[in-house]
Amino acid sequence: MVKHAVLSSGTKLWRSLACAKSELRLDLTLACGQSFRWKETAEGHWTGVMGGRVWTLTQTDDTLWYYLYTKQNNQSGGDVSLQDNNKRADRRSKDDQRKDEEEPQAVSSQQDSEMEAEVMLRDYFQLHVKLGDLYREWGEADPHFKKIADIFTGVRILRQDPTECLFSFICTSNNHISRIQGMVERLCQALGTPLGQLDQTAYYDFPTLSSLADCSVEACLRDLGFGYRARFLQQSAKQILDSHGLQWLEGLRRVSYLEARDALRTLPGVGTKVADCVCLMCLDKPDAVPVDTHVWQIAQRDYKYAADKRQKSLTEKVHRDIGGFFRKLWGPYAGWAHSVLFCADLKKFQSLKEKACFNQLETEEEEEKCSKTEIKREFDGRGLNMMSENQKKAKMCVKEENTVR
DNA sequence: GTTTAACCTTG
DNA sequence: AAGGTTAAA
Numbered sequence: 043m044v045k046h047a048v049l050s051s052g053t054k055l056w057r058s059l060a061c062a063k064s065e066l067r068l069d070l071t072l073a074c075g076q077s078f079r080w081k082e083t084a085e086g087h088w089t090g091v092m093g094g095r096v097w098t099l100t101q102t103d104d105t106l107w108y109y110l111y112t113k114q115n116n117q118s119g120g121d122v123s124l125q126d127n128n129k130r131a132d133r134r135s136k137d138d139q140r141k142d143e144e145e146p147q148a149v150s151s152q153q154d155s156e157m158e159a160e161v162m163l164r165d166y167f168q169l170h171v172k173l174g175d176l177y178r179e180w181g182e183a184d185p186h187f188k189k190i191a192d193i194f195t196g197v198r199i200l201r202q203d204p205t206e207c208l209f210s211f212i213c214t215s216n217n218h219i220s221r222i223q224g225m226v227e228r229l230c231q232a233l234g235t236p237l238g239q240l241d242q243t244a245y246y247d248f249p250t251l252s253s254l255a256d257c258s259v260e261a262c263l264r265d266l267g268f269g270y271r272a273r274f275l276q277q278s279a280k281q282i283l284d285s286h287g288l289q290w291l292e293g294l295r296r297v298s299y300l301e302a303r304d305a306l307r308t309l310p311g312v313g314t315k316v317a318d319c320v321c322l323m324c325l326d327k328p329d330a331v332p333v334d335t336h337v338w339q340i341a342q343r344d345y346k347y348a349a350d351k352r353q354k355s356l357t358e359k360v361h362r363d364i365g366g367f368f369r370k371l372w373g374p375y376a377g378w379a380h381s382v383l384f385c386a387d388l389k390k391f392q393s394l395k396e397k398a399c400f401n402q403l404e405t406e407e408e409e410e411k412c413s414k415t416e417i418k419r420e421f422d423g424r425g426l427n428m429m430s431e432n433q434k435k436a437k438m439c440v441k442e443e444n445t446v447r
Numbered sequence: 448g449t450t451t452a453a454c455c456t457t458g
Numbered sequence: 459a460a461g462g463t464t465a466a467a
Contacts, residue, residue: 215462269455334461
């Protein structure tokens, strides 16, 4: 049985590329809710599907390590073949293919595939975008960002497959991450091509547009617990194929943000927020700022954003205003900056924040002493640390009121 | 142009 | 309630 790869058991079959953690943090980037299919299969090791292949990724201080599994053909047990490589080439953009044509075919097929894997990875993580520079710019423009950014470094926007991204985000309405992950997993299991098995886990490609458009899909997905989203998924797939064609989604990469956003919003189940997520996370629109309830809260709590007339809900106007506000604050990569704050606000990453806060508290207040009675009074059963953390949080709030605006 | 309620499940 | 969208007032 094939097992999940682990770096410590030998680096021979792993490949690597130079990449500092300030440019990419796998744990934050892969688990902050922009993609739903990467799983931590061993400590610091993330396994998932990208470009129709199964990968395990991990990192050390200045190196990103990747392990690309050979294709397990369930029928014949075949290995990676030239045919597979050609298939993958077909999936890539025309620009990439044109480059290939211009290059002399002097490299061996193994070197070629190694090169291709690295190209895919660089593309997926958009490593040409210098995150360190952007963090510095956002920090100079926004003191609150700077404070968060020191803890949440290396949060990148992935360049996902448009079909996977769109249909995953149609699942996100009125929903939370843990359930979305389960739904996407079941979606791939039910309608996607099997890619192989590692330990007890089977991996699948994301379903194609054609398979999603089939009339039977709605009933199938309702059985799998998708609720009212089942119809949206099937209808959107059908609408894209019927009135636009297979290449339409990827083509939206080459039109403006506003045009892509409006085009997406014609699809059932795609409103302002989902359209912005898709624009940002797979259509090369780094200025798209998805405004959901969390981002709205962030805007109010950390930026003293007040709606015109005490808006009770996330209206279209609030979306526009908050998106515009953050674009003005952070510039053309506002969507990337937004994801850093979004990530920092996730419950699952609070421990990270609290740890840093605790350390900072200690350095700031080395001479200050809390009396034991105070600790006892504040202790609420969640652990002694929490008291200091809450103090720190309150302190941060006061600071924010002084620094923001 | 704005507001409200219903929509499917489950952690 | 939970990362929203839609239809109808």
